[in-house]
Amino acid sequence: MSPIKTSPVQLEIFRNRFQAIVEEMASVTLRTGFTVFVKETGDFGACLVAPTGEVLAAPTEAAVSLMVGLPGWEAIGAFEHYEEGDVCIANDPDTTRGLSTHLPDIWVWRPIFVEGEIIAFAFNFIHSSDVGGRVLGSITPVARDVWEEGLRIPPLKLIKAGVMNDDVVRLILLNCRIPDQNWGDIKAELASLTTAERRVKELAVRYGRDAVRDGIADLLSSAEERARKIIATIPDGRYSASDYMEIEVGVDRPIRIALTMEVRGDEILLDFTGSDLQVRAAFNLPTYGQPGHYMMSLAMLNYFRTLDPEIPYNSGLTRPMKMTIPQGTILNPDPGRAYGVRAATFIRVMDCIMACLAQALPDATPAASAGAIAIVLVSNMDMETGKRRITVAQPLTGGSGGRPAQDGVDGTSFTGGWLRNVPNEVLEAEMPLIVEEYGYATDSAAAGRLRGGAGIRFRMRNLQDGTALTARGLERFQFNAWGSHGGKAGANTQVVLNPGTDSARDLGQIDLVELKRGDRVEFVSPTGGGYGDPFQRPPAQVLADVVHGYVSPGAAQALYGVVIDGAAVDEAATEKLRRGHEPATGTDRGAKRAAFERDWPEEVQAAMIAALLDRPAPQRDMLRGPLEAAILTETRAGNPPDRARIDALIDTLF
Numbered sequence: 001m002s003p004i005k006t007s008p009v010q011l012e013i014f015r016n017r018f019q020a021i022v023e024e025m026a027s028v029t030l031r032t033g034f035t036v037f038v039k040e041t042g043d044f045g046a047c048l049v050a051p052t053g054e055v056l057a058a059p060t061e062a063a064v065s066l067m068v069g070l071p072g073w074e075a076i077g078a079f080e081h082y083e084e085g086d087v088c089i090a091n092d093p094d095t096t097r098g099l100s101t102h103l104p105d106i107w108v109w110r111p112i113f114v115e116g117e118i119i120a121f122a123f124n125f126i127h128s129s130d131v132g133g134r135v136l137g138s139i140t141p142v143a144r145d146v147w148e149e150g151l152r153i154p155p156l157k158l159i160k161a162g163v164m165n166d167d168v169v170r171l172i173l174l175n176c177r178i179p180d181q182n183w184g185d186i187k188a189e190l191a192s193l194t195t196a197e198r199r200v201k202e203l204a205v206r207y208g209r210d211a212v213r214d215g216i217a218d219l220l221s222s223a224e225e226r227a228r229k230i231i232a233t234i235p236d237g238r239y240s241a242s243d244y245m246e247i248e249v250g251v252d253r254p255i256r257i258a259l260t261m262e263v264r265g266d267e268i269l270l271d272f273t274g275s276d277l278q279v280r281a282a283f284n285l286p287t288y289g290q291p292g293h294y295m296m297s298l299a300m301l302n303y304f305r306t307l308d309p310e311i312p313y314n315s316g317l318t319r320p321m322k323m324t325i326p327q328g329t330i331l332n333p334d335p336g337r338a339y340g341v342r343a344a345t346f347i348r349v350m351d352c353i354m355a356c357l358a359q360a361l362p363d364a365t366p367a368a369s370a371g372a373i374a375i376v377l378v379s380n381m382d383m384e385t386g387k388r389r390i391t392v393a394q395p396l397t398g399g400s401g402g403r404p405a406q407d408g409v410d411g412t413s414f415t416g417g418w419l420r421n422v423p424n425e426v427l428e429a430e431m432p433l434i435v436e437e438y439g440y441a442t443d444s445a446a447a448g449r450l451r452g453g454a455g456i457r458f459r460m461r462n463l464q465d466g467t468a469l470t471a472r473g474l475e476r477f478q479f480n481a482w483g484s485h486g487g488k489a490g491a492n493t494q495v496v497l498n499p500g501t502d503s504a505r506d507l508g509q510i511d512l513v514e515l516k517r518g519d520r521v522e523f524v525s526p527t528g529g530g531y532g533d534p535f536q537r538p539p540a541q542v543l544a545d546v547v548h549g550y551v552s553p554g555a556a557q558a559l560y561g562v563v564i565d566g567a568a569v570d571e572a573a574t575e576k577l578r579r580g581h582e583p584a585t586g587t588d589r590g591a592k593r594a595a596f597e598r599d600w601p602e603e604v605q606a607a608m609i610a611a612l613l614d615r616p617a618p619q620r621d622m623l624r625g626p627l628e629a630a631i632l633t634e635t636r637a638g639n640p641p642d643r644a645r646i647d648a649l650i651d652t653l654f
Contacts, residue, residue, distance in 0.1 A: 006211070006218040014203075014215035015222075015312050018057035021199040022047055025124065025192040026062035032191050034184030035129045036430065037375075037392040040422045043127035046192050048120050048200070049076070049109070050216050054315035056120065057219075060305075064418045067123075068301055069294035069318045075099050075109055076121060078155035082111040085162030087193060088155055089172075089186075091131065094146070094335040095154040098288035101295060101346075102339040103150045104128045104138055106186065108158065110193045114204040119213055122196035124189040129377070130177045130390050135512050136379040137390055139340035139472045142249045142511045143282040149340050151175035159190075177379075177388045223316030227304050228266035231320055234360050238262045241355030242274070242602060243348050243371075244479050244593070245330075248509045250281035252628055254479065254596065255330060256605050257348045261356035270296065270353070271324040274606040277613070277620055278333035282340035282472075285349075289325045289332050292318025295346040296325070299353035302414070328613055328620070344473045347371055347415045351481070354414075358484060363404060366414070367452060367484035367529035370398025372475035372493060373416035376458070376523065378431055380467040391430050393460060394438075395419040396523055398476070399445055399453025402487055402531030408453030410440055410550075413528060432463035441491075441524050443552050445545075447559040448487030448530020449537045454550050455491060459499070459522040462515040469521060471495070471510040476526035478592045486584030487530025488559065494524040533584040535561045539569045599635055607643040611650060619654060626653050 006014065025046035033039040045067045047058040053073025058065075074097040075090060087110045091100050100107055107125040111118045131138045133150030143149050156168055172186075173179035204212045239261045244254035258274030278284050287293040297318050304317055311317070325332040330345055351371050358365040376393040397416040400408040424435040437459040446452035474493060481490035495507040499522045507513060507521070515521070542562040545551040553564040561581060563573035608631060612620050630649050634641050641649065 004218045004221055005214045010211070011215065011218055011222060014212070015219055017203055018048055018219070019313070021196055022057045022059045023061050024199065025122065025196050026059040028192045028195050029124060029126065029188050030062055032188040033126065034181045034188070035178070035391070036422055036426060037129050038126050038185050038188065040420065040426055041392055041395055042418065042420045044125060046124045048196060049123050050120060050220065051076070051118055053077070054220055056216050056314050058313050060313055066294050066298060068313060068315055069292045069297045070123075071098055071288070071290040071293065072121065072123060075107065075123075075155060079157070082118060083161040084113045085159065086110060086157055087159035087190060089158040089168070090153050090155040092152040092154050093286040093339055098286050098290045098293060100125070101286055101342050102139070103131050103133070103146070103152060104340075106131070106153070106189075108186070108189045108193060110197065112197050112200045114201060114209045114212070117209065119204065119209060120200055120216065122193045124192045126185045126189055128176070128182050128185060129392065130182070132175045132177070135470055136177065136468050137377040137470050139282065140470060140511050141247070141282050141341050141472065141509050143338035143340055144250065144280050145336055145338050149282065149338055178390050219312050220314055220316035223312040223314050224319040226308055226311050227317045228320050230304050230307050231263065231268055232266045234263045236263050236265065237360065239356040239359040241352045241359070243351050243355070244596070245283060245345060245348055246475055246477055246479060247279060247281050247283055250279045252625055253600065255279060255283070256609070257331070257345070257352055258606065259349070259352040259356060261353065263360065267320045267322065268300065269322045269324070272329070272331050273324060273326055274609060275326070275329045275331050276609055277624065278328055278330050278337050280621060282338035283330060283342065283345050284333035284337040284339050285331050285342040285345040286337070286339055287325055287332050289323070289327065291323065292321050293323070295342070296323060296331070296349055297321055299350040303357065326613060328617055334617055341472045343373060344475050347373060350415045355482070366403040366408070367401030367446070367448070367487050367531045368481035368490065369400045369413040369415050369528040370455070370476065370490060370526045371413070371415065371481045372473060372526050373397050373413070373419065374471050374473045374493070374523065374525065376469070376471045378433065378467055378469055380432065380464050383464070389431065391427070392422060393427055393431070393433070394422050394458055396456050396458055396525045398455045398490070398525040399527040401481065401484070401490070401528030402446065402448045402450035402452050404450070404531065407451050408445070408528050410445070410454040411456045412453065432467070434461045434463060435459070436461055436520065440550060442549055443555045444491045444524065444527050445550050446481070446483055446488045446490045446527055446530035447534035448483060449532025449534065450487070450530070451537070451545070452483070452487070452490055452528040452530050455525040455527045457522065457524050459520060462519045463517060465517045467515040469510065469513045469515055471523075474509045477508065480590030480592070481526065481528045483529030483588040484531050486533040486586060487588065488534060489588045489590040490527040490529045493526045494522070496522050529588065534559050535578055535581045535584070539574055543569050599632060601635070601640055604631060604635060604640050607641070607646050611643060611646045615650065623650060623653055
């Protein structure tokens with residue numbers, strides 16, 4: 001760490017001033033955005049970036065939390081020369097090398113000059129509701145490569161020395177289905193950058209360019225120092241965890257995300273060796289192995305901020321984290337793969353980090369969160385204007401896991417809590433839909449002494465033929481979020497077309513569904529795990545859950561050992577039911593995972609992945625299916641193959 005030149009008082013002034021600037025940037029984007037996903041849900045980001053490319057301040061009150069750790073140096077370094085008034089734009093994960101992680105995220109940035117020197121950069125992104133591609137809304141789990149997902153914008157100068165590049169604007173807007181709305185969102189981004197420039201220059205006038213420059217470097221060092229102090233309180237050791245993606249296309253089995261977290265003094269090493277290969281589906285997460293990448297570090301950043309809420313929120317927090325992310329895996333794919341649903345993969349990474357923290361700090365870490373965020377999107381034609389309408393119907397997160405001292409949060413997960421809901425009135429005003437139910441789902445909360453948070457039930461009725469429905473990020477249909485210290489595993493996702501009718505059918509991971517007038521679709525989001533033995537939950541709390549509709553009387557008796565008689569607890573029956581109960585302990589990962597790992601022991605999976613990664617990339621997709629079938633046959637015959645045997649199988653197949 002570099003020695004800090006700025007006085008503690010001045011450093012705190014700079015921390016607060018920079019924080020105020022980025023919060024104002026976010027507020028401007030929120031208030032001036034055009035699409036529902038920006039102005040209501042808040043899927044956008046804003047930050048200030050040091051000339052080195054490290055984030056020096058990011059919002060915590062508005063916008064997504066995903067800014068700290070972004071590789072700003074890749075965007076900055078795309079141009080050899082900047083002029084005052086330049087604004088750059090990009091959305092392509094490959095040419096920005098992991099700055100953008102899927103095409104709907106349209107990034108803009110501008111240099112901020114003070115006395116002829118670039119003292120900082122302002123960055124902003126919005127999630128566009130459509131950038132072209134094979135489906136409305138641009139994101140489908142079945143996309144096989146990035147070219148199916150829409151318009152790719154490499155780093156370009158949208159504005160050069162204050163003059164708009166109209167050719168770039170026309171090219172972008174021609175290749176999306178909602179050009180007016182997209183241009184409105186981009187202009188909201190530009191307003192955010194202008195705000196940042198004005199405020200940073202005001203700061204430099206007041207304190208001087210050199211003082212501000214030193215303050216930027218010292219804030220990064222201060223965050224690093226405070227992060228290291230927190231890491232030093234975690235017991236040294238190696239902690240390992242894994243979980244699965246339930247990808248329904250492009251692969252024959254669930255996809256493994258594996259992590260070994262090693263704590264050494266004031267440093268953390270996150271080794272993702274053993275994570276599965278890249279897939280021919282839209283779940284690849286293009287990190288490019290960037291140090292401290294923002295989609296690999298967020299769980300740790302949340303931990304730091306929980307223990308030190310006033311810690312400077314910048315990329316200094318990622319400096320003590322080292323990462324190993326093998327090339328060719330789903331977490332560091334080769335260029336050109338499909339990336340649209342990468343958030344589902346990022347969430348599973350967070351789950352694995354939390355599982356490792358639970359081993360290191362078992363009495364301070366909550367049970368697993370829901371592990372999925374589903375973004376439901378609808379589209380149809382405006383019958384009066386003939387124009388295409390596309391909007392987000394609702395972001396659906398599940399309940400969080402039970403916590404060491406509190407129940408889980410209902411309807412909001414630790415991993416996606418920054419997304420705000422779309423008011424039903426807004427959705428119904430923008431689309432010919434009726435929201436029939438939107439609330440917490442009874443008996444979805446995982447049982448525990450401290451129960452998990454309830455999931456969300458969202459049911460809508462379509463009022464116009466030809467409405468198209470997509471939903472990205474649907475996960476947890478089979479595998480559950482784990483329960484901790486004897487708590488039960490979380491509930492699974494449900495998606496049903498026309499529930500309660502003879503034509504009802506499960507939709508699973510939706511690609512594109514065309515709805516008829518009168519069709520209903522019901523979503524029930526997954527939930528996090530419970531914390532502690534459910535039979536140790538005070539009966540009065542179980543009764544309150546029944547009264548408020550979180551738990552049914554039958555579940556209260558079966559899961560908690562509490563007998564409800566009318567509006568009261570039957571004390572005698574409850575005491576009898578709980579008498580002799582063997583206290584539950586340990587981690588509950590659910591029966592489906594246990595069954596899967598009997599066929600696919602983790603050591604076999606790790607050996608197979610390592611063997612395939614040793615082969616040239618073009619061979620892997622061809623070998624994968626036949627090799628998995630051969631391994632499964634031997635494992636079910638009682639002879640799970642080791643690495644040497646897997647290599648031999650590959651030689652016979654290729």
